[in-house]
Amino acid sequence: MDQNAPADWMLRVENLSHFYGRQRQTPSVVFKAEQAFRPGEITVLVGESGSGKSTLLKMLGGLDCPEHGRMQVMWDISPDPSKSRHQAVQKDLPHRHDWLAHYRRHRVAYLFQDGGLIDDFSVLQNVLLPLRYAEIARKERDRRCRTALERVGLKSKILKRLSQLSGGERHRVAMARTIARQAAIVICDEPTAALDAENALLMRDILRDEAGRGACVFIATHDQRLMTGDFATRIIEIHHGIAALNATGLGPSAS
Amino acid sequence: MPGGNHSRPSLFHWFLAYIREAPHKLRQRLGENIILAQLAIRSRPIRAALMVLTLGAGVCVVSLSTAIISGFSGEIERLAFGAYARSLVITPNYLAGDRARISRLTDLDRLLEVFGEDQVEGYAAWRIGRQVPAAFQDQRADLTVFGVRGDYRFEADMDMAQGRHLTPEDMESARRVCLLGSDAAASLFAGGRAAGQTIRVNGLSCYVQGVFEPGDTVIASRFADGVIAPFDTAARYFMPSDHLAPNEASRLTIVLRSRDMLYDARHAADRILRRQHGVPQSQASPFMFADPNAPTAAMEQQRDLLTRLLAAIAGVAMLASLMAFAGASWTLTEMRRRNIAIQAIHGASYMDILIQFATENLILGLLGGISGIAAAMLLAPFSIDWLGWPAVFDPLVLGGSVLLGTLSGVLAGAISAHRAAVTRPGIAIAG
Numbered sequence: 001m002d003q004n005a006p007a008d009w010m011l012r013v014e015n016l017s018h019f020y021g022r023q024r025q026t027p028s029v030v031f032k033a034e035q036a037f038r039p040g041e042i043t044v045l046v047g048e049s050g051s052g053k054s055t056l057l058k059m060l061g062g063l064d065c066p067e068h069g070r071m072q073v074m075w076d077i078s079p080d081p082s083k084s085r086h087q088a089v090q091k092d093l094p095h096r097h098d099w100l101a102h103y104r105r106h107r108v109a110y111l112f113q114d115g116g117l118i119d120d121f122s123v124l125q126n127v128l129l130p131l132r133y134a135e136i137a138r139k140e141r142d143r144r145c146r147t148a149l150e151r152v153g154l155k156s157k158i159l160k161r162l163s164q165l166s167g168g169e170r171h172r173v174a175m176a177r178t179i180a181r182q183a184a185i186v187i188c189d190e191p192t193a194a195l196d197a198e199n200a201l202l203m204r205d206i207l208r209d210e211a212g213r214g215a216c217v218f219i220a221t222h223d224q225r226l227m228t229g230d231f232a233t234r235i236i237e238i239h240h241g242i243a244a245l246n247a248t249g250l251g252p253s254a255s
Numbered sequence: 256m257p258g259g260n261h262s263r264p265s266l267f268h269w270f271l272a273y274i275r276e277a278p279h280k281l282r283q284r285l286g287e288n289i290i291l292a293q294l295a296i297r298s299r300p301i302r303a304a305l306m307v308l309t310l311g312a313g314v315c316v317v318s319l320s321t322a323i324i325s326g327f328s329g330e331i332e333r334l335a336f337g338a339y340a341r342s343l344v345i346t347p348n349y350l351a352g353d354r355a356r357i358s359r360l361t362d363l364d365r366l367l368e369v370f371g372e373d374q375v376e377g378y379a380a381w382r383i384g385r386q387v388p389a390a391f392q393d394q395r396a397d398l399t400v401f402g403v404r405g406d407y408r409f410e411a412d413m414d415m416a417q418g419r420h421l422t423p424e425d426m427e428s429a430r431r432v433c434l435l436g437s438d439a440a441a442s443l444f445a446g447g448r449a450a451g452q453t454i455r456v457n458g459l460s461c462y463v464q465g466v467f468e469p470g471d472t473v474i475a476s477r478f479a480d481g482v483i484a485p486f487d488t489a490a491r492y493f494m495p496s497d498h499l500a501p502n503e504a505s506r507l508t509i510v511l512r513s514r515d516m517l518y519d520a521r522h523a524a525d526r527i528l529r530r531q532h533g534v535p536q537s538q539a540s541p542f543m544f545a546d547p548n549a550p551t552a553a554m555e556q557q558r559d560l561l562t563r564l565l566a567a568i569a570g571v572a573m574l575a576s577l578m579a580f581a582g583a584s585w586t587l588t589e590m591r592r593r594n595i596a597i598q599a600i601h602g603a604s605y606m607d608i609l610i611q612f613a614t615e616n617l618i619l620g621l622l623g624g625i626s627g628i629a630a631a632m633l634l635a636p637f638s639i640d641w642l643g644w645p646a647v648f649d650p651l652v653l654g655g656s657v658l659l660g661t662l663s664g665v666l667a668g669a670i671s672a673h674r675a676a677v678t679r680p681g682i683a684i685a686g
Contacts, residue, residue: 061600063600063679063680064679101599101602101603101604101605104599104600104601104602104680105601105602105603105604106602110600110601116597116600117597118594118597118598119594120294120295120298120299120594121294121298125294129597129598129601130601130602132287132290132291133284133287133598133601133602133603133607134602135283135284
């Protein structure tokens with residue numbers, strides 16, 4: 001099967017690269033060639049610390065603009081990075097900042113190592129946050145929040161402030177937020193690094209469920225348990241910013 | 256093209272992108288931004304309260320100063336002269352020697368006829384005598400007798416401590432009734448009730464109809480140790496040795512409707528009175544016209560000085576308050592940098608963050624303005640009672656102060672709101 005066939009992929013990237021430093025001569029991360037990711041795939045990014053996993057995740061998640069290359073999410077194509085904002089406005093094209101904000105708002109869910117939660121908000125408000133920006137109707141988002149919090153066992157703590165929760169419970173709030181979001185693309189940066197065995201298992205299950213729902217899941221991790229063939233659809237190794245596809249056996253979600 | 260990648264869109268560009276949304280979506284997003292602003296304020300109540308107090312202190316100083324300036328503006332003139340500041344006061348010009356004339360009641364009638372009601376608010380003809388002996392039982396005092404026809408209350412601008420004012424019928428008659436000044440009543444009645452008693456003035460009985468409160472204007476305080484009686488009563492009974500004829504007055508007072516009319520009225524009065532008394536223009540005027548403008552102008556200079564002083568204090572206080580608010584807003588934004596990044600990661604655009612922070616500052620500014628006004632109104636009675644500073648709150652000034660507080664809050668927080676909005680999520684989330 002041609003993995004780049006338009007009907008078959010959800011996210012396609014094309015020569016993504018990002019530079020650090022003032023000189024901007026040597027790219028820190030290069031995603032060579034064209035890659036397409038299908039719905040239900042779990043892609044694991046592995047590599048040494050500082051190799052560029054998080055940078056690649058940020059580009060895939062729309063947090064950083066790639067210096068070169070393009071991303072295409074279904075029918076949305078990211079604007080050409082070389083076009084200035086004036087050119088974009090003149091041609092009535094979406095500017096890349098707009099595109100990225102729209103992309104983050106409607107396509108992506110994030111799961112961070114530390115949870116990425118707002119401490120001042122309650123459990124409910126944290127889970128609601130991405131749904132507010134995604135312009136989802138009030139009833140629907142309330143239903144999603146309650147279902148997600150029930151899934152992670154926090155329904156009774158819906159109005160608690162984060163400061164009143166334990167570390168494990170905070171991670172579950174982050175998981176609930178990802179579930180409620182129901183995004184097309186799920187980005188996870190070291191999702192199991194700070195979790196105990198029970199929560200790590202729950203996290204694996206949730207990520208597998210997300211893939212089963214049809215999401216495209218990207219995980220940057222050092223956790224060997226996530227690199228197994230029965231979990232990951234493909235593994236991409238990154239060495240000094242260069243991503244190399246290392247196809248593993250197809251995972252259950254992709255099959 | 257590495258160079259173009261980091262160019263930041265302008266505010267206008269983001270605004271265009273924001274309003275291009277469908278109206279119902281725009282409303283929804285705007286509503287969500289406002290809800291998030293409220294949540295952010297409620298999640299940090301102590302800090303929000305401190306910011307409100309910071310701005311409120313500045314607004315309080317500004318509104319209280321404005322109220323005091325406004326109060327002083329009217330009060331200085333009133334304390335100094337009351338209605339005298341816009342009164343045409345006519346007395347004999349004794350500097351003219353034997354050509355000096357005494358004004359008559361008919362002169363007053365003629366002047367009132369010429370000026371008309373559109374210029375004249377009130378008038379009085381005064382007959383002021385030397386001190387005469389007065390007594391009640393075994394208490395004795397020397398009191399100044401004031402005979403008056405017309406409305407004496409423009410000059411004797413005092414409330415009644417006891418009894419009532421003289422009626423128009425009293426004023427037109429020669430009934431032996433009188434009003435006592437506060438000091439006169441104290442010296443004859445030693446704190447007892449004077450109204451309704453009969454005293455002896457210049458050896459003749461006189462019914463005390465009322466007693467004045469102490470006067471708080473320079474002019475009113477002249478009546479403190481005096482007896483005010485109807486013009487004819489004073490002329491016939493209490494000033495027998497006076498050299499004035501029965502229809503002659505020591506002083507005529509015409510209260511004009513505006514101080515601006517004084518100059519023209521004085522010249523008109525001079526012409527009329529010269530004609531009445533047959534004094535040509537070539538000779539010195541037989542009458543003197545008091546110029547209340549000169550002392551009033553001096554008072555106004557003092558008021559302007561005070562205004563500038565208070566405005567400077569209020570300005571410095573407001574500036575300090577704004578700087579403190581802006582600093583607190585800035586610090587709070589820096590502290591929330593990670594939260595802002597999280598919001599941006601979950602889809603908040605530049606305009607979303609800007610509107611949320613602007614709304615937060617708007618709410619805090621509005622609360623600061625209202626609390627500042629409330630504090631000023633609470634402090635105003637103390638300023639009046641303890642310091643003797645009058646404070647007059649104008650609804651326009653109050654509204655302006657709330658607006659000032661709100662705008663100041665928004666402006667002071669605008670930079671921090673912009674900084675928050677341009678935070679790049681990828682960098683901010685990394686710390």
